[in-house]
Amino acid sequence: MGGQNLILNTTSYKNSTGENYTIQLLQYFISNIVVTKANGTRYTVPQDSSYFLISEANPDSRFAHVKVPEGDYSKITFTLGVDSLRSTMDVSKRTGVLDPAGGMESGMYWGWNSGYIFFKMEGTSPQAPLDPTGANKYRYHIGGFGGYSAPTINNIKTITVDLTARGIAQVRTNRSANIHFFVDIDKVLSGTNPVSIAANPQVMFSDFSVKVANNFTAMFTHDHTEN
Amino acid sequence: MGTKQIGVILSIMIVIIACSKDELVPGSLFAGFRKPAHFPELTYNISGNPVTQEAFELGRKLFYEPRLSRNNTISCGSCHIQSSAFTQHGHDVSHGIDDRLGKRNSPPIMNLAWMPAFMWDGGVFDLDLQPIVPITTHEEMDESLANVISKLHAHSAYPALFKKAFGTDQITTANFMKALSQFMIMCVSAESKYDSVVQKIGNAAFTNEEAAGYKLVQQKCGSCHKEPLFTDNSFRNNGIGIGANNDMGRYDITLNEADRYKFKVPSLRNLAYTAPYMHDGRFIRLDAVLDQYSNNIQHTPNLDPVLQNNLALSATEKQQVLAFLNTLNDKSFINNKLLSEQ
Numbered sequence: 379m380g381g382q383n384l385i386l387n388t389t390s391y392k393n394s395t396g397e398n399y400t401i402q403l404l405q406y407f408i409s410n411i412v413v414t415k416a417n418g419t420r421y422t423v424p425q426d427s428s429y430f431l432i433s434e435a436n437p438d439s440r441f442a443h444v445k446v447p448e449g450d451y452s453k454i455t456f457t458l459g460v461d462s463l464r465s466t467m468d469v470s471k472r473t474g475v476l477d478p479a480g481g482m483e484s485g486m487y488w489g490w491n492s493g494y495i496f497f498k499m500e501g502t503s504p505q506a507p508l509d510p511t512g513a514n515k516y517r518y519h520i521g522g523f524g525g526y527s528a529p530t531i532n533n534i535k536t537i538t539v540d541l542t543a544r545g546i547a548q549v550r551t552n553r554s555a556n557i558h559f560f561v562d563i564d565k566v567l568s569g570t571n572p573v574s575i576a577a578n579p580q581v582m583f584s585d586f587s588v589k590v591a592n593n594f595t596a597m598f599t600h601d602h603t604e605n
Numbered sequence: 606m607g608t609k610q611i612g613v614i615l616s617i618m619i620v621i622i623a624c625s626k627d628e629l630v631p632g633s634l635f636a637g638f639r640k641p642a643h644f645p646e647l648t649y650n651i652s653g654n655p656v657t658q659e660a661f662e663l664g665r666k667l668f669y670e671p672r673l674s675r676n677n678t679i680s681c682g683s684c685h686i687q688s689s690a691f692t693q694h695g696h697d698v699s700h701g702i703d704d705r706l707g708k709r710n711s712p713p714i715m716n717l718a719w720m721p722a723f724m725w726d727g728g729v730f731d732l733d734l735q736p737i738v739p740i741t742t743h744e745e746m747d748e749s750l751a752n753v754i755s756k757l758h759a760h761s762a763y764p765a766l767f768k769k770a771f772g773t774d775q776i777t778t779a780n781f782m783k784a785l786s787q788f789m790i791m792c793v794s795a796e797s798k799y800d801s802v803v804q805k806i807g808n809a810a811f812t813n814e815e816a817a818g819y820k821l822v823q824q825k826c827g828s829c830h831k832e833p834l835f836t837d838n839s840f841r842n843n844g845i846g847i848g849a850n851n852d853m854g855r856y857d858i859t860l861n862e863a864d865r866y867k868f869k870v871p872s873l874r875n876l877a878y879t880a881p882y883m884h885d886g887r888f889i890r891l892d893a894v895l896d897q898y899s900n901n902i903q904h905t906p907n908l909d910p911v912l913q914n915n916l917a918l919s920a921t922e923k924q925q926v927l928a929f930l931n932t933l934n935d936k937s938f939i940n941n942k943l944l945s946e947q
Contacts, residue, residue, distance in 0.1 A: 479754060490742070491728040527727070528858075
């Protein structure tokens with residue numbers, strides 16, 4: 379969080395607009411992981427084992443385990459969100475974190491406009507106007523895979539991070555490489571497109587969500603790799 | 606001697622009738638999914654969910670199961686009543702849990718295997734994902750899918766029924782949805798008088814008035830209400846004017862300005878059972894609908910190109926259209942025991 383460790387509920391942060399806010403809920407999908415060697419050889423993790431729901435409230439969910447062949451990988455690419463192909467697949471292919479059965483509270487699926495919520499962040503801010511429940515709450519539910527029969531917003535973000543400077547991943551048999559990222563959630567509000575909670579307390583399926591999603595790419599920085 | 610023989614024959618016949626009736630109840634009535642010969646190819650991917658008697662019957666039980674709602678009071682059948690061609694007769698907008706009201710009229714569960722997108726705004730593109738909406742919507746069932754599945758797991762009958770239908774007593778989102786889809790696609794309405802006439806069954810024929818109405822419907826309504834389903838499943842602004850709640854319809858799904866105030870074209874089948882009409886149920890009677898198209902089209906954004914002028918039907922023409930629309934009512938559909946709560 380702009381240099382501080384994120385603590386849910388209790389700690390207040392300040393965005394670039396000067397608004398204070400807490401985070402009560404933070405969840406997002408990481409999927410379609412690809413690793414690339416220095417010579418350009420790419421390895422795509424099989425899709426069925428390449429969907430992860432990162433939930434701040436569940437520390438175990440912060441580790442995305444994937445299996446790749448031995449090698450030295452200098453680049454990693456992943457999707458923030460769920461690709462359009464999986465977003466339109468038969469319900470039997472939507473298991474595990476992709477099961478639409480997630481509840482309304484922590485669920486990551488829109489029934490009314492079939493598709494996944496890629497990124498969900500909720501919290502309080504004194505600058506947020508009172509909502510119908512009487513709380514100064516903001517809610518950002520960002521999704522949109524581009525539409526099925528008619529084109530619409532596409533907030534799927536592909537993020538590539540170069541590992542060279544901070545340590546490439548040397549994957550060997552019986553030894554895993556742990557690539558550590560810092561994810562600066564404040565970038566969602568304080569990135570290239572500054573987002574004011576007062577002006578946009580609820581952002582869901584709307585044109586404005588595209589501005590929020592365009593801030594996602596800058597959230598991820600590589601910190602170090604443990605080989 | 607002769608009298609005795611007749612007596613024997615009679616008693617044999619009684620046995621045969623009783624026997625076949627026994628089999629009829631669970632078995633013989635069920636003939637799987639059959640595409641009416643005059644209907645187009647399905648849009649539903651039935652090869653991914655082949656209809657079996659076990660899964661269909663499970664789907665039917667789930668359709669009428671109030672456990673799908675938060676407080677076990679509302680089933681799918683609450684707002685989709687068979688005698689009203691699976692709509693909620695008499696309600697302009699759907700009436701759900703805790704007396705809450707939705708913002709749109711309950712559409713019929715009818716010929717869904719030919720429907721490429723669901724809900725008035727087409728927000729759901731796969732029938733297997735549709736039930737999530739009413740289950741989770743605050744004004745309808747207000748429940749979570751996860752809770753529904755755990756209630757079914759805890760139920761004395763459902764795990765065994767899922768086992769019979771899908772070979773596993775693990776109730777998953779996928780097999781729950783597929784069972785419901787099997788019931789819903791079996792709700793086929795294709796036995797109206799119109800169907801008999803176009804298929805030349807027996808001596809079926811339109812009266813002169815019906816025939817004149819048929820011609821008018823083909824000319825004036827047919828570009829949207831396309832035969833034989835009597836919808837082209839497109840989204841259009843039909844000129845009824847913007848509702849009091851400013852419902853923007855298809856725009857909510859696509860965020861495309863050109864979709865503002867467009868709603869899915871409903872079928873003209875079974876109108877005698879499905880009043881009131883339009884996405885918000887604003888017209889109680891069919892003659893009001895005809896009056897609307899005839900002389901009250903509102904020029905609001907994205908008004909459909911084919912409705913730029915009032916249809917200007919004469920009183921006689923309206924009578925003829927109504928006579929034809931009556932031939933689209935399918936009594937066997939609303940009385941089909943196979944589709945009823947058992």
